[in-house]
Amino acid sequence: MHASSRPIRSLRRLLLKCPTTRGSSPSPPSCSAGIKEYLVALRSDDRPRAYRARTPRKHGYYDRNCCSTQLHTSKLAPPSPVISRRSFSQQAIRTMSSAPDATRDVDPRYQQLFTELEQRFASTSLGPDKWYILAISTLAASPDPERADQLYLHLCAQPNNTTPSARQALVRRLREALIKSVPIVGVCKPIEAILSIGKIERDEDKDYSFTREGWQCDQANHERGTAWMQKLYTRDRTGTVNLFAAHQDFKWLSEEITYGLYLSDRQVLDDVDTQLVVLPGIMSQNLPNETHWHIRGTRRLGVPKEEVQVIWDCVQLVAKFFDVTLNKVPTVDQVEPDV
Template sequence: MATLEPSSDDAIRLFKSVEKLFPSQSLGSDKWYLLALAAIASGGHPEFAADLYLHLISKPEFNTPDARQKLMRRLREALVKLVSVVGVPKPLEAVFCIAEVEKEEDKDFSFSRENWSSGEANRLRGRQWLDQIYRANHAATQRTLSAHKDFEWLSEEITYGLYLSDHTILDGVDTELVVLSGIMMQNLRRETGWHLRGTRRIGVSQVDVEVVQQCIERIATFCGLHLTRVPRVKDIEHEV
């Protein structure tokens, strides 16, 4: 018997439950929806990005075109960063779905990476952020990648240099919430552990990281995914 696909109403109920569970008192009320967007897109339901957007703009704090444009910059930047961990198609589909419900006066035409360039400054910025997340653990990764230098280059120049070290729109905690959500939704043990640890290292408490993981798991269940391989924050706490 075929399983019914979740509806927009189901998605709105999910988003409200994640918003209620998320540790907004300590992390801020402007972060839960970044986790929700990254997880729902990574989980194979990028179409519900439009429902998340409509839910958000129904709130009083987003009742002006200026506020909605600022919100869209944050949502779009989350999806740009998500490309670095899940690829282009799912984040791109989420953008298309949001664009279908945007009002003309709410559209934001800014271009965050218009002046980006590769090179030493980009590599250095990427390496500085990478070092905050990985610290001494990166040496082991470098040893492994010494025979796979394309991936070391990709990590420093592109993943971190182009995407993750740019904090002009989303700060470090915002960025790690997006990355952790995208990676965990893929049920990746090693990389999830790295970013549970990284989220702790940039100042998010162990209690809050556990709740963040519960939020991601709630969305995974909605998407029909079983996160059977991922560690919990208590499992990596000794590495922090």
């Protein structure tokens, strides 16, 4: 039997799926009584064979140009324009990425994590807007920094963050925390985090301020950076800087860039906010020396030992959430004699 007759033979026992939208085509029957007439009409269809359905299916024929699997009935509306699976997926991705959605539900696992962090901070005197600085800094250091979008959604759902102005203030703080994470965890993870937030921000909630515009690596920057170092390290600053005596590039980097450009800026985040970026970001990487320095520095800022312990416990909580083991970092008690 000629190959061209196979789809015709298969059509005798089925209802038909969507015909191609190219050119005219006989209307499909609404019941089996019209199958014979339809087959006769289909045989007489003089369109090029490339435009005809070729692949037999158990319940109809399949048009390679059509991703729909609807069955035709007598009441079916005219077919929609042809769209391939690939073009449909690309269109869906474009639509999803361009449509701000700050009202999506938060993943329950992240919801529980953020609620736990907030509750733990509630036992301290640090304030109600500090816990999420630790949250964003640990997310930026985590294996999944894109889940900063979950934190943003969680915060947007809170009663004090429902207006555009409130969300603009919120994202300024989150963005500055990510900027200050750059010298701590590198630039790539904070970029992933801020991009994930940007995808779900509504246009009216976006903040276009630019905190580092006009920055210069000048004497004022140097003095600002070294002053912040002195506040954290006090009597230990000179000895710490001298660790880089044979590596002057790192001394310059610490004073001018890490502390000058990034950590000493106070346009958005204050001293404690900044330490809630630095200490959790360092500790999340299981780094013993610098974790010691910044537990000590946080204590020297005046944060009580018990509250530094809450910070330490919260970092461990987030690490456990991501199945990360922090087994090299010192405890608060181990650092206390050095304060």
